[in-house]
Amino acid sequence: MATAQAAAGRTFTTDIPARLDRLPWSRWHWSIVIGLGTVWILDGLEVTVVGNIASRLSEPGSGLPISSGQVTGTAAALYVAGACVGALFWGRLTDRHGRKKLFMITLAVYLAATALTAVSFSAWWFFLFRFLTGFGIGGEYAAINSAIDELIPSSYRGRVDLVINGSFWIGAVGGSLLSIVALNTDLLPENVGWRLTFALGVVLGLVILLVRRSVPESPRWLLIRGRDREAEEIVASIEQKIEAEKGEPLPEPAGELVIRQRESTSFAEIAHTVFSAYRRRAVLGFSLFVGQAFLYNAITFGFGTILIKFYDIPAGDTGYYFAVIAAGNFVGPLLLGKLFDTVGRRVMISSTYLLSGVLLFGTAWLFSRGSLSAVTLTACWCVVLFFASAGASSAYLTVSEIFPMETRAMSIAFFYALGTAVGGISGPLVFADLTGSGVVGDTVLAFQIGAGLMCAAGLVAAFLAVKAERRSLEDIATPLSVEKAPTAEAVTE
Incomplete structure (x- = not known):
């Protein structure tokens, strides 16, 4: 097999992307979902706990000298800051060295940092390893979303991506219920329970790490790196497994690409591609990430505080309420995901953002009037987040499919880091005071800011969202290495 360096610059014709896109759904695809997607469950569990x-x-x-404000404010901001830095650091390496190598490394970093968080003895130690845990998970976002989109057939890509990103909330449900156990001093000593929650996440993560070993490298990435024979072997093996499962031959693929293999893509080329050739898509990606980041990273971090401050809910019982809204968050992508592949991206992205924003404005109004109890506020949040979660998940889907192959992981990393830095770092720091002040007007303002940004992002999507449903990645954004695409016209906007 030729090395990547020797093959760089060689031109050849391939039908591998078309072969991957025409595959029917199979057990093999489920193995990809389980191997790559389940890490979001761990992320949701940990953040919620x-x-x-x-x-x-x-x-x-x-056993840890730290204040509640430092946990929900400083530590939360450091976790998100770590995720932003990690996304950029690992994202670049993912485009250079491959999806598989990086999604193994980033999970290992994430697990090690989580384990060390469990043995925290001082605030600075807790802060450091919250940052490093985020550093690992930031890389996961880039590596995992790249690999999933490049392995899942185009007809299923939207719903699969949404459900996988939405599975964060399965972990959130588990984290909410687990925290109830951790806070019960009749079951566990107060200096032990919270440590065991992190340790449990490490155990589950090790299981995922073992399952993930069987996930192959992305054949699409291998093609542009001078490893076309390896890509052919992987795809042929997948086809044999699916034909054996279905008991019939697969349909013929439609379309070929002429590719000039390359060794690397420079930062300058990535920047020019994203911000010049695809500048409208860049505005779309930034808007979607800022809107969802403010809503989730800013406001939901304070949900437990709101229940305690305004409704006198005991700290040990807030997990029940959060479990309910977390369930609503997962049900949204689960039930609405298919519509992103059928009704279409533009309609669904804009409508989920706008609906969640409008409903949140309504919740803020009812809250300001004193019309909500802890139960009805939770119900309102459930409805808001049913739509918001599908919209937020579609932000990751959008930036992972609307830019060329060579820039995919870095594009995901950049928009995640930029949007999350605006909403996810500043949000907890600003809104920790608003939601924790005990003043109704301050909490209403927090709701209104999140609602306004979601509505603004929905309007941007209504005009700029790309009709990517059921289209191959190469058709949505022609790879930089493609010299000829006989079945698809090159797209730049």
Whole structure:
């Protein structure tokens, strides 16, 4: 087999992308979903546990000298900051060295940092490893979304991507219920329970790491790196497994590409591609990420505090309420995901963002009038987040499919980092005071800011969203290495 360096610049014709896109859904695709997508469950579990056990961590006897505000404010901001830095660092390496190598490394980093968080003895240690946990998960976003989109057939890509990103909330449900156990001092000592929640995440992550070993490298990435024979072997093996499962031959693929293999893509070329040739798509990606980041990273971090401050809900019971809204978050992508492949991206992305924003404005109005109880506020949040979660998941789907192959991981990393930095770092720091002040007007303002940004992003999507449903990635954005695409016209906007 020729090395990538020797093959760089060689031109050849391939039908591998078309062969991957024409595959029917199979057990092999389920193995990809399980191997790559389940890490979001761990992320959801950990983030939720940290928010729900903040009150316990701040109590004397927890074994950690830290305040509740430091957990929900400083530590939350550091986690998100780590994710932003990690996305950019690992994203570049993912485009250079491959999807598989990086999604193995980033999961290992994530697990090691989580394990070390469990043995925290000081605030600075807790802060450091919250940052490093985020550093690992930021790389996961780039590597995993790239690999999933390049392995899943075009007819299923939208719903699969949404459900996988939405599975964060399965973990959030588990984290909410787990925090109830962790906060129960009749079952566990107050300096042990919260540590075991992190340790459990490590155990589950190790299982995922073992399953992930069987996931292949992206054949699409291999093609442009001078490893076309390896790509052919992977795709042929997949086809044999699916034909054996279905008991019939696969349909003929439609379309070929003429590719000039390359060794690397420079930062300058990536920047020119994203911000010049695809500038309208860049505005779309930034808008979607900022809107969802403010809604989730800013406001939901304070949900437990709102229940305690305004409704006198005991800290140990907030997990029940959060489990309900977390379930609503997952049901949204699960039920609406198919519509992103049938009704279409533009209609669904814009409508989910706008509906969630308008409903959140309504929730803010009812809250300001004192018309909501803890139960009805939770119900309102459930409805808002049913739509918002599908919209937020579509932000990751959008930036992973609307830019060329050679820039995919870096594009995901950049828009995730930029949008999350605006909403995810500043949000917890700003809104920790608003939602924790105990003043109705401050909390209403927090709701209104999140709602306004979601509506603004929905309007941007209504005009700029790309009709990517059921189209191959190469048709949506022609790879930089493609010299000729006989069945698809090159697209730049």
